[in-house]
Amino acid sequence: MTAHFWLSSDAITITQESIGAMTDEQARLFLAELRWGSADQQICPECGVLDRHYHIRTRKQWRCKHCFHTFSVTSGTPFADRKIGYRKLLLALFAFVINQKGIAALALRRIIGGQYRTSFTLLHKLREAIMLTTCQDQLEGVVEIDGGHFSGRKRKGRKKKKTKKENKQVPGKYAQHRNKAPQGAFPFHPNRRIIIALREISQETTGAINKYNGKPIGKGATRTVVAVCRSENNVDVEALIRKHVATSSTIRTDEMPSYSNVKLMGYIHEVVNHSVEFSSDEGYNENQAESFFSRMRRACIGIYHRITPKYMLDYATETAWREDVRRKDTKTQLTELFSRICRAGLSKDWKGYCHGNRRQVELLFQGNA
Ligand SMILES: [Zn+2]
Numbered sequence: 424m425t426a427h428f429w430l431s432s433d434a435i436t437i438t439q440e441s442i443g444a445m446t447d448e449q450a451r452l453f454l455a456e457l458r459w460g461s462a463d464q465q466i467c468p469e470c471g472v473l474d475r476h477y478h479i480r481t482r483k484q485w486r487c488k489h490c491f492h493t494f495s496v497t498s499g500t501p502f503a504d505r506k507i508g509y510r511k512l513l514l515a516l517f518a519f520v521i522n523q524k525g526i527a528a529l530a531l532r533r534i535i536g537g538q539y540r541t542s543f544t545l546l547h548k549l550r551e552a553i554m555l556t557t558c559q560d561q562l563e564g565v566v567e568i569d570g571g572h573f574s575g576r577k578r579k580g581r582k583k584k585k586t587k588k589e590n591k592q593v594p595g596k597y598a599q600h601r602n603k604a605p606q607g608a609f610p611f612h613p614n615r616r617i618i619i620a621l622r623e624i625s626q627e628t629t630g631a632i633n634k635y636n637g638k639p640i641g642k643g644a645t646r647t648v649v650a651v652c653r654s655e656n657n658v659d660v661e662a663l664i665r666k667h668v669a670t671s672s673t674i675r676t677d678e679m680p681s682y683s684n685v686k687l688m689g690y691i692h693e694v695v696n697h698s699v700e701f702s703s704d705e706g707y708n709e710n711q712a713e714s715f716f717s718r719m720r721r722a723c724i725g726i727y728h729r730i731t732p733k734y735m736l737d738y739a740t741e742t743a744w745r746e747d748v749r750r751k752d753t754k755t756q757l758t759e760l761f762s763r764i765c766r767a768g769l770s771k772d773w774k775g776y777c778h779g780n781r782r783q784v785e786l787l788f789q790g791n792a
Pocket of ligand 1: 487
């Protein structure tokens with residue numbers, strides 16, 4: 424098979440236009456290269472042998488030289504039984520990657536055409552694939568942890584003017600308190616959830632120097648784990664830390680009482696007092712965790728508008744993935760996404776969604792379960 428100009432490593436930057444100009448066959452071979460790293464060799468999903476398997480061009484499939492299993496580039500992935508063509512699938516993956524905050528199903532529909540539900544399930548299959556293939560290795564080194572309130576905001580009252588006492592409940596001085604329910608406000612909206620983000624900070628530096636404190640500028644967070652909880656209580660928080668953070672790591676949090684046992688659990692605990700500073704004099708901060716919440720808020724306010732608790736973890740892991748690959752180039756992001764898709768296997772919740780298949784349980788993290 425001859426190498427195509429868009430497949431070679433020094434190819435021109437991949438764009439929406441270059442994908443749009445591909446034929447369906449070219450898009451299929453591009454996906455094959457993304458999946459197997461080469462346009463000439465394939466890995467049989469049945470027996471796992473890497474070889475130049477028999478190419479059945481008319482059926483757009485390969486047949487294994489060893490076990491005679493027939494497979495395509497999407498075999499064993501959530502897109503195994505999709506009805507859209509390969510170019511449309513590639514366009515959808517590309518649109519998902521290049522939109523830094525995520526892409527709404529209606530917006531995707533304007534790119535690939537078809538029905539709304541096609542785009543809707545396609546995007547959810549991507550989120551599910553990212554969620555299922557999140558690396559389970561424990562975070563180590565410096566880990567920043569924080570929780571953020573999402574969804575289920577109480578509606579504004581019918582009357583515009585509030586009494587003096589009600590006005591006092593939300594401190595106006597700190598903008599970050601804006602989205603939190605005022606203390607003592609009960610009941611909370613039943614849809615309110617806390618997303619807890621744990622981010623491992625890279626020890627590498629960019630080579631540049633911070634002109635204010637003379638310290639080298641780091642590369643920020645490289646790995647993120649997220650969980651959805653009912654509240655940021657110490658039972659859930661401690662169970663999360665035990666599960667996801669290697670002992671003797673350094674944990675940075677804010678002054679929330681839920682984190683008061685972190686030192687007793689065998690970690691080094693560095694605290695930043697958010698009511699007076701964003702970074703302590705020693706340089707302790709949790710700005711990478713805040714960076715995740717910043718992107719998450721832009722996604723759930725600006726793009727998705729309404730995220731229900733049932734699927735909140737999907738959106739949170741999507742945003743975590745976007746944060747982690749933020750510094751990589753588009754082709755690397757695309758390769759990373761497609762390798763996740765290939766590892767995820769058939770979709771459990773989204774296969775047959777339009778025929779009534781639904782996720783039955785909410786993916787809530789419970790520390791005492
Ligand atoms: Zn085989």
